[in-house]
Amino acid sequence: MKALMISRDSLLHAEIAAQGSARMPPVQLVASRNGLRDAVERLMPEPPALVIFDASEVAPGEAELVERLSKHYPSASFILLTREAQQDLLIRAMRAGMREVLQLPLVHRAFHEAMDRIEVAAGVSHMRDGKVLAFISCKGGSGATFLSTNFGYALAALAERKVLLIDLHGQFGDATLYVSDQKPAMTLSDICAQITRMDGAFLDSCLVHVASNFGVLAAADDPNHTVDMKPEHMDTILRVARQHYDYIVLDVGRQIDAISLRALDQADAIHPVLQLALPDIRDGRRLLDIFRSLGYPTDRTRLIVNRYEKGGKLRLADLEHALGAEVVHTVPNDYISATDSVNQGIPVLQLSRSSAVARSLADLVELVTARRVSESKGLFDRLFGRSEAE
Ligand SMILES: Nc1ncnc2c1ncn2[C@@H]1O[C@H](COP(=O)(O)OP(=O)(O)O)[C@@H](O)[C@H]1O
Ligand SMILES: [Mg+2]
Known part of the structure; x- marks a missing residue:
């Protein structure tokens, strides 16, 4: 998107140029003007699609120029940046049809959200608006x-969605090995080191492709900490990922660090995984306490009990009572299928399609994508070669 920037502030100009060029499609600052008067006196021969207007230094008599500016560029979208609320100016801007107003200093996330809205309104991008689903080990x-990893594969295979898995283990991440024998050429830390290149194509080129619609981004591999990974990098990665994938599945591991915390902040759902045993319940409780203290809404936390066997001493109800949260899904204990899959690095759905654990993953896909049972029965049966009557 070609943009005109109106500002005297060269630092702000550079900041917006950097943020804009990291977008896909990029926002290019093709022209700049010193202020409102300069902008209306030196019109661009080819009208810009976007005008980013820093209103923090508008002189009192200049506010009326806002209407003139918008009349000159009737098809442009406007972003207004203000340091403090200038009521008169804001009212004029609103009347002139400028809808996006951002507070300075610039909050990058707010800028990108505004750009997302503008692009969709302008029909520039067909965003997927992917959902971020985190899985975190209680123990x-x-x-x-x-x-x-296997749920990511199942989502891609059964629901035919485009799925990205990000391994967020700070150290010793092994997610790719669970579903692939390929060695990752790029990792999360490599992406952070080249964050300015981030766009859909770059992200895709960094993945281990398990299927045409399922890619895995390997965990950071940077034992000497040469890359300065920052939480803001996670914002950029997830923003681009949401635009290009239907689901972004996160393997968070046990250690929550600044990077994974930033990812959790943005997750649409967090699935703590635990087994029905006291140590897991104790650790699960600590984890849920952390989430509560972070202010995460309780309905975002969706417990999954793994290796579940009926008839044990502890019941699901005991666990729910101890944690004060509902279990949304159970996965049966299926040692042989799970071990075979992990050892061979082949998704369990591919290796043992009709195993108990594969069926449970299919149920979870159904739950997450909220497909109607009858519809997904057809899908499931088509894949597993069973007839409706069974
Ligand atoms: N439903 C299951 N039934 C049987 N074994 C399982 C099941 N889920 C996981 N496993 C086994 O448990 C082991 C540990 O799982 P893993 O995913 O590495 O744990 P975490 O990432 O939480 O530390 C794996 O090697 C796998 O074979
Ligand atoms: Mg793990």
Whole structure:
């Protein structure tokens, strides 16, 4: 999108240029003007699609120029940046049809959200608006990596959605190995090191492709900490990922660090994975307490009990009572299928389609995508070669 920037502030100009060029499609600052008067006196021969207007230094007598500016560029979208609320100016801007007003200093996320709205309104992008689903292990070995990777594959295969899995383990991430024998050429830390290149095509080129619509971004591999990974990088990665994938599945691991926390903040649902055993329940409780203290809404936390066996001493109801949260899904204990899959690095749905654990993953796909049972029965049966009557 070609943009005109109106500002005297060269730092702000550089900041917006950097943020804009990281977008897909990029926002290009093709011209700049010093202020409102300069902008209306030196009109662009080819009208810009976007005008980014820093209103923090508008002189009192200049406010009326806002209407003139918008009349000159009737088809442009406007973003107004203000340092403090200038009521007179804001009212004029609103009357002139300028809808996006952002507070300075610039909050990058707010800028990108405004750009997303503008692009959709202008028909520039067909965003997927992907959902972020996190899986987090309450205790090591609960099965978060196994479930997140295999669930990602199942979503892609059964619901035919475009899925990205991001391995957020700070160290020793192994998610790719669960579903692939390919060695990742790029990792999360490599992407952070080249964050200015981030767009849909770059992200895609960094993945291990397990299926045409399922890619995995390998965990950071940077033992010497040469890359300065920042939480803001996560914002950029998820923003681009949401535009290009229907679902972004996160394998968070047990350690929550600044990077994974930023990802969790933005997750649409968090699935703590635990087994029906006291140590898991204890750790699960700690985790849920952390989420509560972070102010995460309770309905965003969706418990999954893995390796569930009926008839044990502990019941699901005991766990729900202890955690004060509902279990949304259980995955049966299926040692042979799970171990075979993990050892061979082949998704369990591909390796043992009719196994109990594969069926449970299909149910979870149904739950998450909220497909109607009858509809998905057809889908499931088509895949598993069963007739409706069975
Ligand atoms: N439903 C299941 N039934 C049987 N074994 C399972 C099941 N889910 C996971 N496993 C096994 O548990 C092991 C640990 O799982 P993993 O996903 O690595 O745990 P985490 O990532 O939570 O530390 C895996 O090797 C896998 O074989
Ligand atoms: Mg793991």
